[in-house]
Amino acid sequence: ATDAMAQLDENGPQAMGLGYKHDATTVDNARYKSGQQCSNCVLFQGGSSEWGGCPLFTGKQVKATGWCSAYSAAG
């Protein structure tokens, strides 16, 4: 990607605070439901890209296959 934004560190405090993982299927969280991932979350700004911005993680990119506890279904 030409976007210079850094990828979010899933082991960093921001990510851990919201239970974020790059691979949604590895999430262990009561809120998680199968099929949910950043690419179908209303907050994902990456369109069809593998990585994209999320307003909850300013200046970082989250992965299309990722998930966090603030997930909100698009549409």
Ligand code: SF4
């Ligand atoms: Fe991904 Fe949505 Fe969480 Fe942002 S709010 S990290 S797009 S699941």
